[in-house]
Amino acid sequence: xxxxxxxxxxxxxxxxxxxxxxxxxxxxxxxxxxxxxxxxxxxxxxxxxxxxxxxxxxxxxxxxxxxxxxxxxxxxxxxxxxxxxxxxxxxxxxxxxxxxxxxxxxxxxxxxxxxxxxxxxxxxxxxxxxxxxxxxxxxxxxxxxxxxxxxxxxxxxxxxxxxxxxxxxxxxxxxxxx
Numbered sequence: 001x002x003x004x005x006x007x008x009x010x011x012x013x014x015x016x017x018x019x020x021x022x023x024x025x026x027x028x029x030x031x032x033x034x035x036x037x038x039x040x041x042x043x044x045x046x047x048x049x050x051x052x053x054x055x056x057x058x059x060x061x062x063x064x065x066x067x068x069x070x071x072x073x074x075x076x077x078x079x080x081x082x083x084x085x086x087x088x089x090x091x092x093x094x095x096x097x098x099x100x101x102x103x104x105x106x107x108x109x110x111x112x113x114x115x116x117x118x119x120x121x122x123x124x125x126x127x128x129x130x131x132x133x134x135x136x137x138x139x140x141x142x143x144x145x146x147x148x149x150x151x152x153x154x155x156x157x158x159x160x161x162x163x164x165x166x167x168x169x170x171x172x173x174x175x176x177x178x
Contacts, residue, residue, distance in 0.1 A: 001030035005070065021070045034063065035090035035110055043110050044072060045093070047081075055098055056081045060110070075113060078106075085142045092116065092148040096139055103139075107148060107165060116148055117165050124153075124161065124168050 003023035009015045023031070028048045035043040042063035047056045058078040064071040082103070083096040094107045103121040108114070121139065141154035153161045160173040 001032070003031060005031075005034070005065075007065070019068065021065070021068070023070060023072060029059070032058070033086065035086070037090070037111055041111075043075075043090075045086075050080060054082065055079075058084065058095070060093075060108075083139060083142060085144050086110075087144045087146045087148065089146040091146065092144050094142060094144040094151055096121070096142065105151070107144060107151065109148065119168060124163060124170060 003025040005021050005023065007019040007021065023044075025031070025046065026048065029046045030048070031044065032047045033045040035045065037043075042065060044061040044063040046059045046061070048059075050057050058081050060075045060078070061072040062075055064073075078095055078097075080097050080099055081095045082098050084093060086093045091110060092107060093110055094105060096103060096105050104119060105121060106118045107116040109116050138156040139153050140156045143152045144150070149165050151163045151165055153163065155161070158174065161170045162173065163170045
């Protein structure tokens with residue numbers, strides 16, 4: 001996570017010496033994930049502690065890896081991220097943001113450079129959290145599926161809400177405290 005990338009050409013054994021390339025990162029910025037697309041193109045996700053406590057600034061770069069060098073081009077910056085998750089196939093990233101007293105979620109397509117869906121957390125949780133404890137409003141984990149159509153939000157109370165991203169209809173799975 002310090003910006004060094006080791007490239008191995010491995011086909012049953014090393015076919016050439018490993019290459020170590022170094023990214024030029026800002027002070028406090030660290031590599032969180034390198035995403036690879038089916039066409040062998042790459043995206044780089046970095047994180048940096050934000051200005052308030054437990055929020056982060058994420059940056060998504062287009063990453064060009066050449067024979068002996070790497071180039072990065074900043075595509076977008078995500079400020080005030082509390083929690084994030086990406087799909088297993090590296091196509092989508094979901095982020096929970098804190099803006100003032102409001103929390104909202106954005107789902108991005110990493111390769112199409114577009115926001116797939118954006119909504120406030122209150123819009124999906126107001127119906128079943130109104131008289132509940134504060135822990136039932138705290139999102140402790142989340143996951144996005146490989147098609148970007150379902151988002152699972154795990155709440156500190158143990159409830160998991162599996163949302164259909166297109167219409168924000170959810171299924172509540174209760175008693176998943178562990």
